Amino acid sequence: MAQEDSFLYALSSNNAWAGYKAHQNPNFFPKLAGGQTPQILWLGCSDSRCPETTILGLQPGDVFVHRNIANIISPTDINTSAVIEYAVTFLGVRHVVLCGHSACGGAIAALAGGRVGGVLDTWLTPLRAIRVAHAEELAAIKDESARAVRVAELNVQAGVAVLMANAVVQDAVRERGLEVHGCLFDIGSGRIRDLGFGTGSKGGVMRGAGGADEVVRGKHAQLVFRGGSAASMAVR
Numbered sequence: 001m002a003q004e005d006s007f008l009y010a011l012s013s014n015n016a017w018a019g020y021k022a023h024q025n026p027n028f029f030p031k032l033a034g035g036q037t038p039q040i041l042w043l044g045c046s047d048s049r050c051p052e053t054t055i056l057g058l059q060p061g062d063v064f065v066h067r068n069i070a071n072i073i074s075p076t077d078i079n080t081s082a083v084i085e086y087a088v089t090f091l092g093v094r095h096v097v098l099c100g101h102s103a104c105g106g107a108i109a110a111l112a113g114g115r116v117g118g119v120l121d122t123w124l125t126p127l128r129a130i131r132v133a134h135a136e137e138l139a140a141i142k143d144e145s146a147r148a149v150r151v152a153e154l155n156v157q158a159g160v161a162v163l164m165a166n167a168v169v170q171d172a173v174r175e176r177g178l179e180v181h182g183c184l185f186d187i188g189s190g191r192i193r194d195l196g197f198g199t200g201s202k203g204g205v206m207r208g209a210g211g212a213d214e215v216v217r218g219k220h221a222q223l224v225f226r227g228g229s230a231a232s233m234a235v236r
């Protein structure tokens, strides 16, 4: 079925999904068509296993997104910068989430050291620089997948530093309390871990701090983060 013609299968799946959503909530698509007010900007990896809206348990309209190979945030990348500027300045998102993930092909390629070929080697240069800068620490990690996770964490840390140096982000943090978070998605468990970088070093949206609840309201659903790590999801 899906393997015979995955595009045709995807189209028929979309048709079924649209019918289901409209049946479930007749106002869903008309409301969606009226505009977007996402509260989260998600910067993540293009990896097919990391579809942000799905893994957050949110809905269309909830998350503004930029994804690239290995979620590399570079100050000279006009694509990433344009997405950040639009989301922060015009959409007024409350949270910027940079999320890496386990078993990232970019991290694994950077660790392997050899050439991938084409423009990919240029793109992965920042990850290779991270590998070189942390060579000793990484060599001490015996388990290969754990080493790839550590590279992904360091990559998120570097990306958050770039975000915190972004003038648009800096203004929004100062003027209206925009929060910046660095996270890691563990594909094996489906869980997102807050790495504590950025403004979220005190504990932020992805991990409720203290005893207070943190509520992230999407347009069609909301996530409630209780003190500690428990979260519940409500769809209205």
Ligand SMILES: [Zn+2]
Residues within 6 Å of the ligand: 045, 046, 047, 069, 070, 071, 101, 103, 104, 105, 106
């Ligand atoms: Zn990846």
